[in-house]
Amino acid sequence: MNRDAALAGAAVGVVVVALLGVLTVPGVLADPTENGPVRPGAAELRETSIGYDESAVRGETVTLGVETRIRHWGNPTENVTLFVRVVDAESGLVETTETVDVGTLRGDGETPVTANVTVERSGGYRIETVLFRDDERIDEGARTVRGLEALTPTYARSTVSFSDREALPPLAFSVADAGENRTTLELSASLTNAGDSPSEDLSVTFVLRQADSNVVAARTTTDVEAIRPGRTATTTATATVPAEYNYYLDAVLMRDGVVLGTARTAANLDPTKRISVNETEEAVEFRVEDFESGGAAGRTATEAGTAYAAETSTSQPGFGVVAAFVALLAAALLARRHQP
Template structure:
């Protein structure tokens, strides 16, 4: 037997052995994954939004999507997040998270993020796909992104906001013929858990009518212990018999940390108040529903109409009862003539 004949014989033997193995073990080539259970399903249980890295003009919003799997393996699962401007309706950012095949029961959390501008609100759409087919989705509404503090300006030290103890206290320490020396005391609080680093306190006095800066001063704020409030005092000299806005700000390496305002009334004929037109806007996250307008209409109060009102509303415009009586008299006269 030559070599060619020998190789053909060996190949035939291998094919025969494979055929015998398939007959003996028919499940040898079956998919090892479970296909006997119910069809696989991936559902979106919840979406949690958290502020991430906050910069000067933009911010990163972290999205934690909780997925729930049931049944057999679901292949090629992806999570898509979109940020859409609430007012413009334009797509701002989009990210896709590749989950892959999901074959374990229970819940799992997939992290994603989108970058948005810090001016305006957004609708965050989260959609779950399985092998390219949309499974479920949820929309979350975000407002007040501008209220998020940038990372570089995040500090636990700021001006105190007590209801009785003043944040800024102004007193006249010395009065001359044309000028007055004012003592400006500010209350600074450490709301953190660690000893604070040194900060700079800057004070400006602006003449109320002209808005011209009359004087300014800078003081170093030493380390403040956790939970403590320190009083920092500085002095300025300004022309007498005028009213002034007192602007105070805390800086950390030329980064504005906090600011506040008060007044100094030196004009005996007129007084001014600190500006109180600043609106406090907070970062807000809520689920968005498409039926909000309809719900508002359903909740609108309905005015009860009594019988008297209904009678008045249904009356024919004009003379009303007078016209009806006149028509009755005319009909009576005509009837008597033809009797």
Template sequence: MNREAWLGVLALLLVAAAVGVVALAPGALAERTDEDVRPSRLSLQEPRVAAGEIGGERAELSLDVRMDHRGGDADNVTVEVQAVDTDTGLVATTVRKNLGTIEGDREVRTRMNVTVDRQGGYRLSIRLYEDGRRIDIGSTDVSGVDSLTPDYARTGVDFHRFGTGEGSLPVITYDIAGEDGNRTTLRTGTYLTNRGDDPAAGLELVVMARQVESNVIADRETVSIGNIRPGRTVTETAELTVPSNYNYYLDGILLKDGVIVGTATAPAKLDPSRPAPKNETREEVDFQAGDFEQTPDRGDDDGFDTPMPTQSSGGPGFGAIGALAALVGLAAIAARRHA
């Protein structure tokens, strides 16, 4: 018998064996019933929250949701995140996400972005649904949302702080660059450090001299700051001309694209006999507002200085001698009428 014949006989034997098995065990090839399918077990793990896009009024909270799946398939899985204001108890927003069917024994991760007002704190409540049935819940709290820095104001550059002790170097230093009459020119120095990982550019520094007792701004100057490399400190100088014999606060304001990103203040004592207070005591000070005029008054527009008339005891008018002469004259007239 050749090879083809042997293969044909073998195939017939296999078919006959399969028919015999079906006849002897009719349920061997039956379809699986619902009772044979393993139930799915899906549970939430501890969530993690990170800051997403931060604006001036709104903040995005990026929630990392993790689930542990065991058993059979989990169909029509949905995750719901609800943000509740912890101060008022009101629901701020609700976000839902459909994950479809989850198969196999594994950990499942998904990211949910929740946008809320940039203020106060929130409780993020998480609910897990399968085919519309809630099967697990979880929550996490977030506080200090108002302290998140908006993306437009984020920079690695800030004023370099030397310490808070009495002998520490101030954030803004100064020296006397010159004096002219009752005006003193201060040359200020400000230290700026880039603590970020990228170069910083597009910054401006505004330095102001603010008189201590009155808070009058005596002078200000704006300095454009060049590129600052990561991990580097630069010194920016500005000259301010102020009235002498007063004490001042030197205020530094750091701006990025017109947004304030940092502030600093240091004292400047031009009148050491009167110490600069810490905005907590009251003291009588001989403050002359005219010393702080930016454009002195030059009088009338005609250019002539016309003195105002004045009166004194020794000038024309009813002084002491004039009054005595008038009394003598009145007495003489009265005596003549009686004669």
């Protein structure tokens, strides 16, 4: 066999091998867009919302609902989990953790995922969310909640409270009888029912404390009649105390031994000296700070989508249409060149 015949046979062999690959190996010449890329789709955290149900507020703890919205696009993404970590805002110690198995994300859109975490009803916490795919961290974010002590436990919740109108103060008194050594006071507390049902089983305890010594001079409790929805009622009682002293008058609204609210005023019976109630209080409220997105690489959604498309377009298996065509053309040219 001469040299030209051997080269021609080799060229034919290359062509045969290429054709056999096209016929026997699935996807060798397939368009990458037909079956989709092998690489899983992209996913990222969009936002995290933190809330609570009133029934989940207890004396020492509260259960917070952490809802995280995960944006997904491209091919299905399997083995997705969301890890939630609660860190004390003051000490930096981890309070609790929760892992949610998201499963497989399909299609383009957002998927809400909820995790419930129980923490102490005090101070504030940093709630961190981490998105994993096959145990690989792909995105993260965080929110901070503060003022949990402002949440009212279920057992202490009531629609009735002391009135806060200037014309109708929550607590007042008048002198019913002024003796030489003793003074009888008529005490009154104004209560408003802001609910939709009549109030039940309420009582008010009045406490008079001598201002200089802080000694309790009198204490009395009276039951509160049912207050209709949207109405304001006045509860009264009498108390006798030593004359010509100044007193702090406290009123405690209670139901079945649970304190629902308090009010305070000053009763000045000393004509030479007056006292006042310090009404300066630091307001505490439950609040959630803005969502902080860490991002796996700090990329925007557009940048991530562009990178994802570039990565998937270069990760296709097989030769591809162009590669097979180049192989056939090279083999044909080689055979033609060595023909006699």
